[in-house]
Amino acid sequence: MKYIRDYGNGLKVPEDELTPFERNRLISEGKSVDRIQCCLDTGETMAPLIGCGIKEYYHSAEKMCELEEYIYNTFKSDGVGLSTTLRGMAEAMGSEIKYTDTNVAQLKTPALTLKTIDNAKIVDVEKDGRLPIILKGLRMVKDRLGDKVPVSGTVTGPFTVAAMVLGTEWLLMGMLKCPDKIKQLMDVIVENNNKYIEKLIDMEVGIGFADPVSSTTLISPEQYHEFSYPYFKKNVDFIKAHGRGCGLHICGTSRGLWEDLKTTGIGLFGLDNVESIKEAKEVLGPVMAIQGNVPPVDIVKDGTPMEVLESAKKCIEDGHDCKCGYVLTTGCQMPIGTPEANMHAMMDAARLFGRNM
Amino acid sequence: MDTKELYEKIAEGVVEMEEDTVVEYCQKALDEGLDAADIIREGLIKGMDEVSRLYETGEYFLPEVLTASYALNEGVNLLKPHLKKEVATTLVKVVIGVVEGDTHDIGKNLVKIMCESAGFEVYDMGRDVPIDDFIDKAVEVDADFICLSTLMTTTMQGMKDVVEHLKERGLRDRFKVMIGGGPVSQKFCDEIGADGYSADAASCVRKMKEMMAEKAWNSRNQKR
Numbered sequence: 110m111k112y113i114r115d116y117g118n119g120l121k122v123p124e125d126e127l128t129p130f131e132r133n134r135l136i137s138e139g140k141s142v143d144r145i146q147c148c149l150d151t152g153e154t155m156a157p158l159i160g161c162g163i164k165e166y167y168h169s170a171e172k173m174c175e176l177e178e179y180i181y182n183t184f185k186s187d188g189v190g191l192s193t194t195l196r197g198m199a200e201a202m203g204s205e206i207k208y209t210d211t212n213v214a215q216l217k218t219p220a221l222t223l224k225t226i227d228n229a230k231i232v233d234v235e236k237d238g239r240l241p242i243i244l245k246g247l248r249m250v251k252d253r254l255g256d257k258v259p260v261s262g263t264v265t266g267p268f269t270v271a272a273m274v275l276g277t278e279w280l281l282m283g284m285l286k287c288p289d290k291i292k293q294l295m296d297v298i299v300e301n302n303n304k305y306i307e308k309l310i311d312m313e314v315g316i317g318f319a320d321p322v323s324s325t326t327l328i329s330p331e332q333y334h335e336f337s338y339p340y341f342k343k344n345v346d347f348i349k350a351h352g353r354g355c356g357l358h359i360c361g362t363s364r365g366l367w368e369d370l371k372t373t374g375i376g377l378f379g380l381d382n383v384e385s386i387k388e389a390k391e392v393l394g395p396v397m398a399i400q401g402n403v404p405p406v407d408i409v410k411d412g413t414p415m416e417v418l419e420s421a422k423k424c425i426e427d428g429h430d431c432k433c434g435y436v437l438t439t440g441c442q443m444p445i446g447t448p449e450a451n452m453h454a455m456m457d458a459a460r461l462f463g464r465n466m
Numbered sequence: 467m468d469t470k471e472l473y474e475k476i477a478e479g480v481v482e483m484e485e486d487t488v489v490e491y492c493q494k495a496l497d498e499g500l501d502a503a504d505i506i507r508e509g510l511i512k513g514m515d516e517v518s519r520l521y522e523t524g525e526y527f528l529p530e531v532l533t534a535s536y537a538l539n540e541g542v543n544l545l546k547p548h549l550k551k552e553v554a555t556t557l558v559k560v561v562i563g564v565v566e567g568d569t570h571d572i573g574k575n576l577v578k579i580m581c582e583s584a585g586f587e588v589y590d591m592g593r594d595v596p597i598d599d600f601i602d603k604a605v606e607v608d609a610d611f612i613c614l615s616t617l618m619t620t621t622m623q624g625m626k627d628v629v630e631h632l633k634e635r636g637l638r639d640r641f642k643v644m645i646g647g648g649p650v651s652q653k654f655c656d657e658i659g660a661d662g663y664s665a666d667a668a669s670c671v672r673k674m675k676e677m678m679a680e681k682a683w684n685s686r687n688q689k690r
Contacts, residue, residue, distance in 0.1 A: 207569075211620065212567055212618065212620045212621070213618060213620065215568070215569050215570070216569070217569075277572060278532055278572055278575075281528055281529035281532050281533075282529060282532050282533045282536060284529050285483060285529055285530065285533045286533065325527075326528075327527070327528045327529075328527055328528065328529060329527040329529075332527065332529060360648075361648070405619075405649075406619055406622075406649040406651070406654075407651055407653050407654070410619060411654075411657075444619035444620070444649070445619060445620050446619070446620075
C-alpha cells in the first residue's frame with residue numbers, strides 16, 4: 110500500500126514500451142509483453158470529455174471518431190471502438206428512442222407489442238436508424254487508429270435487442286405468455302445482427318457483444334438457455350464461420366450462465382463487479398479470456414485515483430494468471446462524470462501492477 | 467364452493483400467473499356477496515405473498531413475478547369499483563417512484579408490488595418524477611416512507627436532492643428515505659444520508675417492516 114500512497118507524489122509509473130497493437134499481436138502469439146492489457150470501457154458516456162453533448166455524439170460519426178482519438182491519445186487504452194449502443198439495433202427496427210445531451214439514451218416507445226411481433230422487420234444496416242452513422246464512424250476510427258490499437262465494434266446481444274424492441278417488461282412476460290412468438294422475434298433479430306456483423310467482418314475490426322438483459326438479475330438460467338443462448342450462439346457461429354472470434358459482456362449477475370457460456374464459442378468474457386474474477390478464472394478461464402471488473406460507480410466514478418489503483422491491483426492479482434488471458438477493465442461502462450484522473454489511474458494500475466506477467 | 471376455497475383459487479391463480487382464472491374467481495367471489503377488500507386481502511395478496519416467497523428462494527425470477535402481478539392487477543381492476551369507501555387506518559404509507567431523468571421502472575414496480583402485498587398503502591408516482599413532487603406527495607398523504615429508484619448513474623444525484631430538499635424544508639425527520647437500483651449501493655446511501663438501501667425488492671420490504679417496528683417501539687417508549 111506504500112506504493113499506492115505515493116501515486117501522484119513521486120511514484121514513478123513505468124512507460125509503455127509497446128503500442129497496444131503490438132502488445133495485442135505479441136499476446137496472441139503467446140509471447141511476453143511489457144504489461145497486461147487494460148481497456149477503458151467508454152462510449153457515449155465520455156462525450157463530455159471532448160465538449161460534446163451526448164445527443165450530438167449519438168448522431169455524428171465525426172464526434173464518435175474524435176472521442177476515440179482523444180481517449181486513445183490521452184490514456185493509451187488497449188482498445189478503441191464503437192458500439193451500436195444498447196438501443197441502436199432496436200431503433201433501426203422501429204423503436205423510438207429519447208435522446209438528451211446530458212444523459213444516456215432511453216427507450217421511449219417500443220417498436221412492437223406482443224401482438225404485433227409478426228411485423229418485426231429486417232433492417233437495412235446502411236439506412237436504418239443510426240446504424241449507418243455508427244458504421245461510418247467505425248470506418249473513420251479504423252483509418253485513423255487501426256495501425257496503433259485494436260479497433261472493435263460492439264453489437265447488442267439478441268435478447269437485449271428484443272427487450273428494446275418490445276420493452277423489457279413485455280419481453281419478460283412474453284416468454285411465459287407467448288414463447289413461440291418471442292422465439293419468432295429472436296430469429297429476426299439474429300438475422301439483423303448478422304447483417305451488421307457482416308459489415309464488421311468486412312471492416313476487419315474486432316467484435317464484442319453487450320447483453321445486459323440476459324443477466325440472472327432478470328431471468329433464470331433456464332430462461333437464458335431457452336430464449337437467449339440459442340440465438341446468441343447463432344450470431345457467434347456466424348462470426349466463427351468467417352474465421353473470426355468475439356467477446357461478451359453481461360452486466361449484473363451471470364454466474365448461473367457460465368456453464369452455457371463455455372459452449373457458446375466466445376473467446377472473452379467481461380464480468381460485472383458483482384461477480385468474482387477468481388471464480389470466473391476457475392470456471393471460464395480454461396476456455397476463454399477474462400476481463401474485469403473494477404466497480405464503475407463506487408470506485409471509478411466516485412472514488413479517488415488511490416481507490417482505483419487499490420481495486421485494480423486486486424483485480425490484477427486475481428486475474429493475471431487466467432489460462433486464456435486477462436484484461437483489466439471496469440465491471441461495466443464508465444459512467445458520465447468519471448474523472449480523467451481515475452481513468453489515468455486505471456491505465457497506470459496495469460503499468461504498475463501488471464508488469465512481466 | 468365455500469369462501470375459503472374461493473380465496474384459495476384466487477391465490478392459486480396469482481401464483482400460477484393465470485389472469486383468466488384470477489378474474490373468473492374474483493367475479494365468483496363478488497357474486498357470492500363477498501367483500502371486495504376481503505377478496506383482495508385473502509385471495510390476491512395471499513397469492514402475491516407466495517410469489518414473493520418463491521422469488522426470494524430463487525424459484526421464481528422477474529418474468530414470473532411480473533406476470534403474476536399482471537394477473538393480480540387484472541383482479542384488482544375488477545374489484546376496485548366494489549371497494550367500500552376507505553376507512554381511516556394506521557396503515558404504513560409509501561410514496562414511490564423513479565427519479566427525474568430516468569424511465570426504467572421495473573425495479574420500482576417490483577418494490578411497489580411487494581409493498582402492497584405486505585399490506586402497505588402505496589402511492590405510485592410513476593417514472594421520471596421531479597424531486598419536489600415526491601416530497602409534496604409524502605406531505606399530502608402523511609407518508610412513512612419515500613422510496614426512490616433509478617437504474618442510471620446520471621440520475622442518482624436526484625436521490626441526494628430529495629434528502630437535501632427534505633432538510634431545507636425542515637421535513638427530514640418526518641419520512642424515511644429508501645433507495646435502490648442498479649448503480650446504487652450502501653456506500654452511496656451512507657454518503658447522501660438516506661435511511662435505507664436494499665439490493666432487491668424483498669429485502670427492501672423486510673427493511674421497511676423493521677424500521678416500522680422500531681418506530682412503533684420508540685413512540686411507545688416516548689409515551690411512557
